Amino acid sequence: MSLTTDLGGRIELVSMDPHFHNISIALYRQKTSQGAVFLVHSYSGKEGTQQRIEFVASAMTVLGGMETLPREPQKLRFPCQVEHRLACRRVFLEACKLDPNAPLEARPLSILDKKSSRTISLSYQGEGTYRLTADGEETDKAGRISAVAGGLMKLGEMQTVDAAGDRVAFSCGQPHHALVGLLLIRALNVRAVFRELEMAASRGVLSAPSAQK
Numbered sequence: 069m070s071l072t073t074d075l076g077g078r079i080e081l082v083s084m085d086p087h088f089h090n091i092s093i094a095l096y097r098q099k100t101s102q103g104a105v106f107l108v109h110s111y112s113g114k115e116g117t118q119q120r121i122e123f124v125a126s127a128m129t130v131l132g133g134m135e136t137l138p139r140e141p142q143k144l145r146f147p148c149q150v151e152h153r154l155a156c157r158r159v160f161l162e163a164c165k166l167d168p169n170a171p172l173e174a175r176p177l178s179i180l181d182k183k184s185s186r187t188i189s190l191s192y193q194g195e196g197t198y199r200l201t202a203d204g205e206e207t208d209k210a211g212r213i214s215a216v217a218g219g220l221m222k223l224g225e226m227q228t229v230d231a232a233g234d235r236v237a238f239s240c241g242q243p244h245h246a247l248v249g250l251l252l253i254r255a256l257n258v259r260a261v262f263r264e265l266e267m268a269a270s271r272g273v274l275s276a277p278s279a280q281k
């Protein structure tokens with residue numbers, strides 16, 4: 069079996085790695101019987117590429133709460149074994165951006181939202197559900213919470229739980245603390261994230277037929 073047929077379909081690409089010789093690194097979705105498995109891969113022949121790839125994958129385990137497959141440090145999945153494809157692409161992009169010399173730790177479940185000058189927090193309610201709260205005065209609070217909840221739904225393919233708009237859930241019904249903490253940062257300004265994705269798509273990096281299986 070050749071390496072190429074092993075890769076699967078490419079779903080995300082960092083065309084110039086800022087932390088390792090501008091190599092390109094791609095994320096593939098593999099066809100496998102072991103649940104939804106993703107592969108981090110680079111065609112670069114530069115010495116140290118393998119270590120860089122393994123660093124990105126291990127950063128994904130911390131930032132996204134993913135796990136590597138036994139003896140296959142480039143392959144990852146979520147513990148729930150559900151795909152969460154869009155969320156996994158986000159984890160990959162953030163892992164590639166991360167300064168390798170900075171401490172590697174999961175993001176917290178609360179964050180200062182500069183737009184509203186409030187701290188927005190997520191609390192786990194069981195069954196894959198998180199509730200958003202914000203501190204400070206009541207004026208416009210519910211609107212900002214539902215905007216951030218909407219960002220999480222878009223970025224993490226999460227679902228709304230009830231009409232109040234302050235609870236969002238993963239379809240698998242499992243907790244994903246690290247993942248939702250990572251998504252929370254971007255959910256504060258989801259429009260910027262989608263601009264970034266659209267620009268990548270318009271450059272054709274996600275649709276090169278030669279890279280698709």
Ligand SMILES: [Zn+2]
Binds near residue numbers: 148238240241
């Ligand atoms: Zn899950």
